[in-house]
Amino acid sequence: MQLLESTSVELYNPQRKSIMEKLSILTDAAKYDVACTSSGVERAGNGRDMGNCKAAGICHSFSSDGRCISLLKILMSNECVYDCKYCANRRSNDIERATFTPDEICELTINFYKRNYIEGLFLSSGIVNNPSYTMELLYVTLYKLRHEYRFRGYIHVKGIPGADAALIRQTGYLADRMSVNLELPTAESLERLAPNKHRKTILTPMRQIQNGIEQGKNELALYKNAPTFVPAGQSTQMIIGATPESDYQIMSVAEGLYDKFGLKRVFYSAYVGINEDKELPAPQTASPLLREHRLYQADWLLRFYRFRVDELLSEKRPNFNILLDPKCDWALRHLEQFPVEINKADYSMLLRVPGVGVKSAQRICKARRSGVLCFDDLKKMGVVLKRALYFITCGGRMMYNTKLDEDYITRNLLSAQEKLPFDKDGITYKQLSLFDCVGQL
Amino acid sequence: MANETVLICEDSLDGVFTGIYEAYRFKKDNAVESHDLIHLAVKEPSAQRLFTDYINIETSPEKAAKVSRTLKKSLGETTYHNLCLAASATFEEKADAVYHTVVLGLKEHDANVLDRLYDSYVQSAFKCYRAAGNEANHFIEFTRFSELDNGILYAKISAKHHVLPFVMYHFADRLPANNFVIYDEAAQTFGLHPSFKAWYLAQGMNFDENSINYSDTEKEYQELFKRFCSSIAIEERKNLSLQQSLLPLRFRPNMTEFHV
Ligand code: SF4
Numbered sequence: 001m002q003l004l005e006s007t008s009v010e011l012y013n014p015q016r017k018s019i020m021e022k023l024s025i026l027t028d029a030a031k032y033d034v035a036c037t038s039s040g041v042e043r044a045g046n047g048r049d050m051g052n053c054k055a056a057g058i059c060h061s062f063s064s065d066g067r068c069i070s071l072l073k074i075l076m077s078n079e080c081v082y083d084c085k086y087c088a089n090r091r092s093n094d095i096e097r098a099t100f101t102p103d104e105i106c107e108l109t110i111n112f113y114k115r116n117y118i119e120g121l122f123l124s125s126g127i128v129n130n131p132s133y134t135m136e137l138l139y140v141t142l143y144k145l146r147h148e149y150r151f152r153g154y155i156h157v158k159g160i161p162g163a164d165a166a167l168i169r170q171t172g173y174l175a176d177r178m179s180v181n182l183e184l185p186t187a188e189s190l191e192r193l194a195p196n197k198h199r200k201t202i203l204t205p206m207r208q209i210q211n212g213i214e215q216g217k218n219e220l221a222l223y224k225n226a227p228t229f230v231p232a233g234q235s236t237q238m239i240i241g242a243t244p245e246s247d248y249q250i251m252s253v254a255e256g257l258y259d260k261f262g263l264k265r266v267f268y269s270a271y272v273g274i275n276e277d278k279e280l281p282a283p284q285t286a287s288p289l290l291r292e293h294r295l296y297q298a299d300w301l302l303r304f305y306r307f308r309v310d311e312l313l314s315e316k317r318p319n320f321n322i323l324l325d326p327k328c329d330w331a332l333r334h335l336e337q338f339p340v341e342i343n344k345a346d347y348s349m350l351l352r353v354p355g356v357g358v359k360s361a362q363r364i365c366k367a368r369r370s371g372v373l374c375f376d377d378l379k380k381m382g383v384v385l386k387r388a389l390y391f392i393t394c395g396g397r398m399m400y401n402t403k404l405d406e407d408y409i410t411r412n413l414l415s416a417q418e419k420l421p422f423d424k425d426g427i428t429y430k431q432l433s434l435f436d437c438v439g440q441l
Numbered sequence: 442m443a444n445e446t447v448l449i450c451e452d453s454l455d456g457v458f459t460g461i462y463e464a465y466r467f468k469k470d471n472a473v474e475s476h477d478l479i480h481l482a483v484k485e486p487s488a489q490r491l492f493t494d495y496i497n498i499e500t501s502p503e504k505a506a507k508v509s510r511t512l513k514k515s516l517g518e519t520t521y522h523n524l525c526l527a528a529s530a531t532f533e534e535k536a537d538a539v540y541h542t543v544v545l546g547l548k549e550h551d552a553n554v555l556d557r558l559y560d561s562y563v564q565s566a567f568k569c570y571r572a573a574g575n576e577a578n579h580f581i582e583f584t585r586f587s588e589l590d591n592g593i594l595y596a597k598i599s600a601k602h603h604v605l606p607f608v609m610y611h612f613a614d615r616l617p618a619n620n621f622v623i624y625d626e627a628a629q630t631f632g633l634h635p636s637f638k639a640w641y642l643a644q645g646m647n648f649d650e651n652s653i654n655y656s657d658t659e660k661e662y663q664e665l666f667k668r669f670c671s672s673i674a675i676e677e678r679k680n681l682s683l684q685q686s687l688l689p690l691r692f693r694p695n696m697t698e699f700h701v
Contacts, residue, residue: 019665020664020665020668023665023668023669023672024668024672027668027669027672027673028672028673030673031672031673031674031675032675044614045614045615045617046617047617047637048617048618049617049618050615050616050617050618050619051615052614052615058581058582059582059687060582060583061582061583061670061688061696061698062683062684062687062688063670063671063673063674063684064671064674064679064680064681064684065674065675065676065678065679065680065683065684066678066680066681066683066684066687067673067674067675067678068687069670069673072669073673108665111658111662112662112665112666112669114586114588114594114616114619115585115586115587115588115594115662115666115697116584116585116586116596116612117585117666117669117697117698272675272677272678287677287678289678363556363558366553366556366558367556367557367558367559368559369556370549370551370557370559371557371559371560372559373558373559374559377558377559377564380558380564380567380568381558
């Protein structure tokens with residue numbers, strides 16, 4: 001047998017699964033991981049190898065739930081020695097198991113990529129044997145993909161908490177983005193639902209990756225050809241609605257991660273009931289999709305609209321308004337700061353006007369340098385006037401004779417109806433998108 | 442009242458750029474007071490206006506190249522790229538919009554002329570480049586290649602605007618080693634990329650889609666991708682109308698995952 005082990009010859013195994021079977025099982029097992037963006041790194045082709053990366057990311061398709069398909073999102077294996085209560089792959093579940101070989105993953109990635117099905121690979125895994133063993137499997141796969149298959153497209157890989165630091169570091173040189181999942185917003189919830197995981201073991205690799213990114217930047221400044229370490233940055237995700245945290249707690253955690261760990265993105269995943277467990281909401285409980293949507297909108301406000309969590313929520317108001325998006329909600333509670341004169345207001349104030357997005361605020365700032373803007377111009381720049389009109393003046397005038405009154409504006413905004421990404425017939429707020437762009441807030 | 446002149450140019454990038462060249466020359470030769478009295482169009486008007494002269498312009502790649510060079514030099518790569526996108530839109534007003542935006546940009550020495558959105562010509566150039574740019578992005582996302590038995594990758598698209606060059610540019614950078622072909626059915630134009638060589642466009646090729654032979658593994662990868670797309674969806678979140686607003690039906694006939 002020794003000879004066989006040292007070569008790549010495979011023994012006959014009646015349980016051997018076809019690639020199609022493995023792909024079904026290991027895609028299905030990865031689908032609750034919400035991060036699927038391919039953004040954050042710009043890498044031109046090198047004129048020889050396959051692949052490049054676009055900073056804005058590219059979506060290649062949309063699945064029937066309206067989520068973007070950008071990366072081949074799979075698990076290496078859904079074998080797992082852990083027993084997280086919320087997860088379908090937990091040890092105590094009797095489900096079909098499968099494991100890809102590194103070459104199978106490479107072949108799939110390359111063949112999907114050249115047909116323009118995907119932007120790259122998103123590779124995660126259940127814990128096979130132990131964290132370091134699992135991390136090594138991921139490392140070997142990425143190494144092959146980069147060096148044998150010479151793939152220059154996007155790679156997002158999971159950092160496995162508890163794995164050997166050297167392995168995480170080496171893997172970081174091969175990936176564009178790395179993420180370690182926070183899983184649940186607080187340490188208590190984590191202890192309760194994921195007995196094998198600990199807040200500290202999760203934060204350690206997060207910190208390590210953050211330091212690696214910093215150090216990588218310095219190395220790059222010193223040696224031009226130094227390999228880049230996780231150039232598209234680090235992300236994480238939290239499950240929403242399986243545990244009792246408030247929006248205020250969740251957003252404060254997110255803000256802390258952005259501030260202290262330099263994360264690129266925090267993702268929120270509305271809990272979908274899979275397992276029957278006394279610690280969990282009943283499986284038939286509807287997924288909190290509207291709540292998840294509000295969290296994404298607020299997250300957007302933190303990252304691009306210069307808001308702080310304390311401006312949006314407080315101990316006294318710990319949850320978002322279900323009826324209004326967080327930006328409108330904020331504006332209505334701060335009417336003393338409006339109306340804003342479009343031709344004069346500074347950029348950060350423009351960003352706070354409902355109906356004005358980042359792009360339109362930038363366009364306004366540029367255009368008004370050489371001319372005076374009127375309402376018609378704003379419309380062409382992408383401002384959503386039916387929301388903005390209550391909050392702005394152009395050349396000192398309001399668009400219509402509207403009142404700056406909270407009840408009056410609220411009524412009008414609600415009747416104009418926020419465009420929610422729900423099904424047309426689903427007034428129940430049941431359907432929601434995880435699409436990366438929450439659009440114009 | 443001074444007479445207005447409309448120069449009618451060919452509906453292509455070279456056509457529009459030649460038009461710009463001729464408009465400047467016409468202004469100089471005839472000592473026309475202002476560019477406002479000169480317009481570009483890519484089509485004969487359905488009804489000719491009074492006090493307006495119509496002149497047909499013949500496309501000249503040399504004159505177009507001169508204009509390209511000037512624009513790149515004076516307005517910068519980004520603005521040049523966006524003006525090209527605007528000129529590739531299929532809106533009738535595009536030629537005039539690009540021409541007068543160029544006039545404004547050169548007069549003001551402003552590389553960011555496209556930010557002057559209070560100007561109505563710039564507004565319409567903006568509309569054109571945004572529409573063409575969005576469509577080019579869609580094809581960068583949604584184009585699907587199949588592998589033929591000789592290893593060539595083949596894709597078919599059907600574009601509203603003339604965006605094939607922008608799409609070719611993207612894939613040439615991404616797949617330098619591959620021989621690939623993108624066929625824009627609407628414009629009956631082929632984009633061809635030979636392995637490690639420059640890509641080019643071709644028209645009038647004899648081509649029968651039914652005679653294509655696919656590689657041995659092509660079918661298998663198509664099936665694998667379809668399976669991937671169905672397995673990745675979360676049933677509890679099913680939302681077909683959202684899917685449709687993000688991925689409009691018109692793209693689907695050429696997309697592998699929507700073939701039954
Ligand atoms: S570690 Fe926990 S969440 Fe991850 S696959 Fe195993 S059981 Fe699931």
